[in-house]
Amino acid sequence: MKENWQVVLAGEGGQGLVVAGILLGEAAVMDGKNAAQTASYGIASRGGLTQSEVVISDGDIAYPAVEDPDIVLALSRGALDKYYGKVSEECIIIYDSSLIPGDFKGKRVFGLPLSDKVEGLKKEKGLRVALNVLSLGALSGRTGVVSLNALEEAIKKQFKRGFETNRESLKAGFDMARSSCYFCSQ
Amino acid sequence: MGKVKFLQGNHACVEGAVAAGARFYAGYPITPSSEVAQAASDKLPPLGGYYVQMEDEIASMAAIVGSSLSGLKSFTATSGPGLSLMQENLGMAIMGEVPCVIIDVARGGPSTGLATKQAQGDVMQTRWGTHGDHTIIVVTPASVQECFDLTVRAFNLSEKYRTPVIVLTDKTIGHLREKVDVRDPSEIEIIDRKRPTCPPGDYKPYRADADGIPPLAAYGDKHLLRINSSMHGEEGFINQSPQNATALSKRLYDKIENNVADIGRIKTFQTEDAEIVIISFGISARSAFRSAALARQAGIKAGAIQLQTLWPFPRPQVQEALGNSCRRLLVAEMNMGQLALEVERVFTDMEVYRVNKWSGEDLLPREILDRLKEVSE
Numbered sequence: 001m002k003e004n005w006q007v008v009l010a011g012e013g014g015q016g017l018v019v020a021g022i023l024l025g026e027a028a029v030m031d032g033k034n035a036a037q038t039a040s041y042g043i044a045s046r047g048g049l050t051q052s053e054v055v056i057s058d059g060d061i062a063y064p065a066v067e068d069p070d071i072v073l074a075l076s077r078g079a080l081d082k083y084y085g086k087v088s089e090e091c092i093i094i095y096d097s098s099l100i101p102g103d104f105k106g107k108r109v110f111g112l113p114l115s116d117k118v119e120g121l122k123k124e125k126g127l128r129v130a131l132n133v134l135s136l137g138a139l140s141g142r143t144g145v146v147s148l149n150a151l152e153e154a155i156k157k158q159f160k161r162g163f164e165t166n167r168e169s170l171k172a173g174f175d176m177a178r179s180s181c182y183f184c185s186q
Numbered sequence: 187m188g189k190v191k192f193l194q195g196n197h198a199c200v201e202g203a204v205a206a207g208a209r210f211y212a213g214y215p216i217t218p219s220s221e222v223a224q225a226a227s228d229k230l231p232p233l234g235g236y237y238v239q240m241e242d243e244i245a246s247m248a249a250i251v252g253s254s255l256s257g258l259k260s261f262t263a264t265s266g267p268g269l270s271l272m273q274e275n276l277g278m279a280i281m282g283e284v285p286c287v288i289i290d291v292a293r294g295g296p297s298t299g300l301a302t303k304q305a306q307g308d309v310m311q312t313r314w315g316t317h318g319d320h321t322i323i324v325v326t327p328a329s330v331q332e333c334f335d336l337t338v339r340a341f342n343l344s345e346k347y348r349t350p351v352i353v354l355t356d357k358t359i360g361h362l363r364e365k366v367d368v369r370d371p372s373e374i375e376i377i378d379r380k381r382p383t384c385p386p387g388d389y390k391p392y393r394a395d396a397d398g399i400p401p402l403a404a405y406g407d408k409h410l411l412r413i414n415s416s417m418h419g420e421e422g423f424i425n426q427s428p429q430n431a432t433a434l435s436k437r438l439y440d441k442i443e444n445n446v447a448d449i450g451r452i453k454t455f456q457t458e459d460a461e462i463v464i465i466s467f468g469i470s471a472r473s474a475f476r477s478a479a480l481a482r483q484a485g486i487k488a489g490a491i492q493l494q495t496l497w498p499f500p501r502p503q504v505q506e507a508l509g510n511s512c513r514r515l516l517v518a519e520m521n522m523g524q525l526a527l528e529v530e531r532v533f534t535d536m537e538v539y540r541v542n543k544w545s546g547e548d549l550l551p552r553e554i555l556d557r558l559k560e561v562s563e
Contacts, residue, residue: 022363026192029365035192037363063476063551064329064362064469 003058005145006066009135010051010082011075016132021052023136023158027150028056036064049078056145071143073135075099075114084109092143094177096135110177112138117172128162129169137173148174188369195333195359196221196263199289200229201368202337203261206376208287209235210260212249214242214268217302218357219291222263243268247275250286255413257404259341263289266308267297269315276350277316278415280438283392283400285344285379287337289353291360292468294546303546304357306468309524312352313497319435321442323351323449324497326467330364336494342377343449347441348399354496356520358469358548382409390420398441443498450500453492456482457507460489462562465504465529466518467493470549474518477554484555486562487511499528516541516561518554537561 007024009017018039025035039052053066069087074080074095084093084104095104097111104111114135121129133155140148148170155166193201199222203211211226227237236253240246243264250260264272269290279286292308294300312324323343325336337353344351380401382389386408394400400420403409412422417434419425442449455475457463466474471492481488491507493500516539517526523540530538541557543549 022192025363029190029192034365035363037192038358038361061364062479063472064364065358065548067551 010079026154134173137170138177141174141177198333200225206341243271247272457489476551
């Protein structure tokens, strides 16, 4: 298991990426690690490139922002363009293939139909699923950077209501990505 | 036992203030400090404390001076433009010897310059913003844990030396979230102001003890408290004589400047054998430590110093940390060179270089590293 992770959650304003970053950091702390989270966003509350950065480490964190990402979650075309082909080949890129059509190659580049899954769960079960939470589940499933359990605990702490829906969303994202987790012992 | 939380720097400052015993906040919210006001409004009332939203920063500063003199540890928070408005009453607090804490979460200036972006342009405003001969204590956290720890320390220094103390952070530290141990008050040293022990009739609010600091009564006590922002005698009545002006100014200056050994604090990274040492503070110090580590990998004997006390400049601590092999200093800051002026003044026997950025973005480890390589050749 890697000791240091630099994670970028990128997309558009309004997708809940800042909250996702806070949840990811909180979950890492619950897993007994150190974490630092920063965010950058435009002045508009919706639209525009927004990103949340989380550094997770077993040891002390010297510099708290991302220098060279190990994991990128891209939820918009603009976010994917910013990182695809510009980061190390070892960097895991997970992108929403239902929002971003196209053929993106790379041994660690994974398109997952995250938004389609959100819509599917709404139709099948009538759940008000949030893309950010489902994507965090997928991130955990594919990389093992934080445990599913810790994410659930972080959500419980952050939100007073809707825990069951969020738990199901997390699990759906996790299961979708789990089939080819890169670092988890399987 | 304390609690481990995942908090924003701004929130950690409030946790630190509460742990130190602060029970009064008056402020006027401003980006990027607004979360301090928000957290203070959540935390203080349930503890029997007070949160007051004021009409502006002039009134905010006046309110914390008044509440402190009534006996409550008091604080406010702002950013550069608000600190400008507080300067008049900050001077009053210095002259009147009023303990209080001001949290300044710096942003890009001057004026409304870069209202939502990053800068460290308040180095000299915190030192010299209010007029007249004076000195002041400024502490500078570089992590969320230090936001907690150094806010506690700011209250302690403020109470001990009967003077205002500024906690200077920046937009990035204020909004950064990290793991923080919110220590229980029973686990930390907490200093309260000296109270008068003499009979009420003998009390003179500006009669200093041997340490240069007068005990402080509270308004409403049997010990009659008189506060005066003009040159005053021991009883607090105006005294404009040349002898008194000379002596009082000197006492106010000495009570802080003669105690740099106690007030000054730094954090070091591999300075012992370093040939070049980066001097920095706030979030730039995090970049500095990282770039010194990268420089070592590249064969440059670099070290770094974070100033946890910015003012008074912790000269003896920095001098002690620098080893015999150090000949060069690199001052890293997000402004056009303010701390560099002090470093150049103090270390006349060293070559002092600068690395600056004032674009509204953080100074990155690789940018400091590039400059290190440049000046190490």
